[in-house]
Amino acid sequence: MQLPKAVTIKEVGPRDGLQNEKIVIPVEDKIAWINKLSHTGLPYIEVTSFVNPKWIPALADCYEVATSIERKEGVTYAALVPNQRGLEKALEANIDEISVFMSASESHNKQNINKTITETYPILEQVVREALAEGKSVRGYVSTVFGCPYEGHIEIDQVLKVSEKLFEMGISELSLGDTIGVANPRQVQNVLEQFLRVFPKERLALHFHDTRGLALANIYASLQMGITTFDSSLGGLGGCPYAPGASGNVATDDVNYMLKQMGIETNIDDEKLLEAAQYIEKPLNKKLMSHSLLVHSSNC
Structure with missing residues (x-):
């Protein structure tokens, strides 16, 4: 079995990790946290989402965060953008990459975006077209790929x-989301078998939640299929406000540890990751529950 020699980990904690937290983190702490993440070796950080604050109050400071962080050369700073208005703010903030999103499930799409799938397409088409015209790369997310809460x-x-439609719009990469953490390794490989008949593996990423403790196993199954890009959230932060019962994303520190132990390169510093995780615990007023952090705490 041939596994990849290197993997790209995309950090989504500042967006996907914080959007579902009941505590609103002070903007200065968000900025300091992202600055710490920038020095871990992570090549990609999704820093916020330019959504209407009434939908996600925790990210109401999106513009201030995006314009106040210290940009490190070699790091891509991305943001989720739902519509034209959000794109205008993201471009004004000089975000490097624009992320658009929708669901494969009609019910989840209505809950998450308040539109049908058909109604969502033209909105995203405009966002992608204008972002590309401004010289920005665009990434796509598809939620509920492996199961829907409804x-x-x-x-x-x-x-x-849905995926073909997003690629037709002009996205460069598609992230397939296990939004409620129901996937298992065999299912992951079955889905990827279908996808890899249509799309090159280099343009696919996987986004696993760890609701049932299978996220690392699902990443391993994806590695066996040649996938080399994965989304994760430091410490396992996150969930989906429109997917009841969904626990956090797979933890960046746990993914990084597993890959390095397998001899797969990530170029990420374990200690700096743990330092960044411990930093955000204080404003969150809780302990993050990734395995790496728990082990680290017990050894201190």
Whole structure:
């Protein structure tokens, strides 16, 4: 079995990790945290989301965060953008990469975006077109690929249909989301078998939640299929406000540890990751529950 020699980890903690927290983190702490993340070796940080504050109050400071962080050369700073208005603010803040998102599930899409899938397409098409015209790269997210909290199983043909539409718009990479953490390794490989018949593996990423403790196993299954890009959130922060019961994203520190132990290069510093995780625990007023942090705390 041939595993990749190197993997890209994309940090989504400042956006996906904080969007579902009940405590609103002071803007200065967010900025300081992202600055710490920038010095860990992470090549990509999703710093915020330019959404209407009434939908996600925790990210109401998106513009201030995006314009106040210290940009480190070699790091891509991305943001989630739902519509034209959000794009205007993201471009004004000089975000490096624009992320657009939708669901493969009609019910989840309505809950998350307040629109049907068909109604969502033209909005995203405009965002992608204008972002590309401004010289920005665009990444796409598809949620509920492996299961929906409202509909259960989602047919792979429906997931492929949505994914093809996003690639037709001009996205450079697609992140496939296990939004409620229901995927298992065999299912992951079955889905990827279908996807890899249509799309090159270099343009796919996986975004796992650890609701049932299977996220690392699912990453390993993806590695076996040749996938080399994964989203994660430091300390396991995060969830989905429109997916009841969904726990945090797979922890960046745990993913990094597993990959390094397997001899797969990430270029990320373990100690600096743990320092950044411990920093954000104080404003969150809670301990992060990643395995790496728990082990580190017990050894201190």
